Each structure stands twice: as C-alpha cells, then as structure tokens.
Amino acid sequence: MQIEFPHKTLGLSDPCVMGVxxxxxxxxxxxxxxxxxxxxxxxxxxxxxxxxxxIDVGGESTRPGAAVVSELEELNRVCPVVEAICRELDVIVxxxxxxxxxxxxxxxxxAGMINDVRALEREGAVSVAAEVGVPICLxxxxxxxxxxxxxxxxxxxxxxxxxxxxxxxxxxxxxGVPKEKLVIDPGFGFGKTLExxxxxxxxxxxxxALGFPVLAGISRKSMLGAITGREVGERLSASLSAAALAVYxxxxxxxxxxxxxxxxxxxVAAAVRRSxxx
Ligand code: 7PJ
Numbered sequence: 170m171q172i173e174f175p176h177k178t179l180g181l182s183d184p185c186v187m188g189v190x191x192x193x194x195x196x197x198x199x200x201x202x203x204x205x206x207x208x209x210x211x212x213x214x215x216x217x218x219x220x221x222x223x224i225d226v227g228g229e230s231t232r233p234g235a236a237v238v239s240e241l242e243e244l245n246r247v248c249p250v251v252e253a254i255c256r257e258l259d260v261i262v263x264x265x266x267x268x269x270x271x272x273x274x275x276x277x278x279x280a281g282m283i284n285d286v287r288a289l290e291r292e293g294a295v296s297v298a299a300e301v302g303v304p305i306c307l308x309x310x311x312x313x314x315x316x317x318x319x320x321x322x323x324x325x326x327x328x329x330x331x332x333x334x335x336x337x338x339x340x341x342x343x344x345g346v347p348k349e350k351l352v353i354d355p356g357f358g359f360g361k362t363l364e365x366x367x368x369x370x371x372x373x374x375x376x377x378a379l380g381f382p383v384l385a386g387i388s389r390k391s392m393l394g395a396i397t398g399r400e401v402g403e404r405l406s407a408s409l410s411a412a413a414l415a416v417y418x419x420x421x422x423x424x425x426x427x428x429x430x431x432x433x434x435x436x437v438a439a440a441v442r443r444s445x446x447x
Pocket of ligand 1: 189231232265284285286306308354356357384385386387388389390424
C-alpha cells in the first residue's frame with residue numbers, strides 16, 4: 170500500500186502518524202499574527218521531531234455544534250501557517266478543509282494533501298481537488314457538524330459507511346483522480362453513537378479490504394470520554410489504546426494530537442500485526 174504524492178511516493182508498510190495542528194482562535198493565544206503563526210510552526214516542528222509523517226492544518230472547528238467559519242476567515246487562519254511549515258519543515262502538510270479556495274491556495278503554498286471531513290461534497294470541491302492533483306482523504310460524516318449527533322441511525326454502520334465512501338471514490342475517479350491518490354476514513358465521532366464508533370473500530374479491516382489506505386482519527390474524541398469518564402485533556406491513555414487497536418486492525422495512518430506517544434503505541438501494534446503474517 171502506498172500514496173502517490175507529486176514528488177514522492179509514501180510507502181505505508183509501516184503505519185504513520187498525522188499530527189493535528191488546529192489553527193482556530195481558541196487553539197493559540199491571541200498574541201497577534203506573528204505570534205500565532207510562530208506558535209503553530211513550533212508546534213508543527215515538535216510533532217515532526219516526534220515522528221509525524223503529516224501535519225494536518227485545520228482552521229475550521231468541526232466539533233459538534235461548532236460555529237461556521239467564513240471562507241476568508243479560514244484562508245486567513247490557514248494560509249500563513251501552511252506557508253511557514255512548507256518553508257521551514259520537511260513534512261507533508263495536509264489541509265483539513267472542505268473549502269475549495271483553501272484547497273487551491275494551500276496547495277499553491279506547498280501543502281501535499283487534502284483531508285476533507287465532508288469528502289469533497291461542498292460545491293466546487295471535487296473539481297478543485299482534481300485540478301490541484303494532490304492525494305485526498307475522503308472521510309464519512311452523517312449530517313453536518315451542527316446536527317450530526319442528533320440521533321444518527323444506520324442500517325449497518327460498517328456497510329453504510331463503506332457504501333458512502335465507495336460512492337465518493339467513484340465520483341472522484343470520474344473527475345479524473347487516480348485511485349493511488351485516495352485515502353478513506355470512516356470518520357469516528359462524525360454522526361455516530363458510541364456503539365457505531367466501536368463497531369467501526371473493531372471492523373477497520375473491512376475498510377482496509379476495499380484496497381485504499383485507511384486513516385483513523387480517534388485521538389481525544391468524546392467516544393473515549395464516554396468509555397473512560399475522562400475530560401478531553403485526560404484522554405491520552407485511551408487515545409493510545411484506540412490508536413493501537415486501529416493499527417492492529419490494519420489502519421495505515423493515525424491522526425493524533427500526542428505524536429511521540431502515538432508513534433510508540435502504533436509501533437507495538439504494527440509489530441504484533443506483522444508477526445501474524447510471518
Ligand atoms: C478527523 C479529521 C478524523 C479526518 C477531525 C477532532 C475533530 N479528519 N478532522 N478524520 N477529525 N480525516 O479531531 O476531534 O477523524 S476534527
């Protein structure tokens with residue numbers, strides 16, 4: 170399994186970590202633009218030193234019930250940070266965005282991947298993503314961040330999510346995006362109950378069997394709070410446990426806030442997984 174980037178191929182025989190870099194106003198102290206960009210760059214640098222293969226830069230909070238961000242605001246948050254990281258660090262920057270203008274500008278500044286929690290369903294997103302030519306992660310969400318946790322229902326969560334992702338894959342391929350540029354993600358916590366999330370985590374192998382790299386984002390999510398009773402800042406152990414299970418079940422990329430610890434956790438999971446086929 171591999172992903173084709175414009176200037177390199179990323180092998181995925183060893184699972185890797187995508188470090189989360191939120192550039193929403195509440196994520197860095199508001200000490201002016203230079204300080205904000207500098208703080209984000211230092212955080213990215215730390216994650217690269219800790220072993221992150223990707224830095225996922227996002228300027229729109231997709232927490233349940235979060236406010237909608239304008240295109241201009243998102244561009245202003247994301248672009249200076251993408252520009253700084255691409256200039257200073259040797260890492261693949263992924264754009265956690267659904268906004269076509271952010272995709273176009275971000276790739277122009279050097280970003281190497283699009284990571285869209287709306288799987289390019291926003292108007293114009295498919296054509297811009299196809300045009301800019303970088304790999305794309307398609308994530309499943311039921312509903313919108315504003316409504317997604319209002320009683321989500323599935324006939325069968327694994328089959329329903331797989332079907333949706335394959336439909337999105339078909340649309341992207343019809344727009345000219347090669348298979349080697351697509352990554353899929355069941356979207357933990359996006360329009361799912363705890364039971365749905367647990368089933369998806371247990372059945373990650375079903376997504377791996379579709380033949381695309383699989384990304385899993387579970388770090389600090391509320392499903393872990395529901396299981397452990399812990400607040401968001403106290404979910405490291407739970408996050409590592411979930412990351413290890415995802416990799417043990419075949420996930421290729423784990424999206425995480427705590428990069429160093431996650432790198433170690435998934436090394437253990439990957440080693441056990443490998444011993445199975447040896
Ligand atoms: C995910 C994401 C995820 C992908 C967020 C949070 C919410 N992108 N962006 N997968 N989650 N691909 O980190 O709690 O699970 S934002």
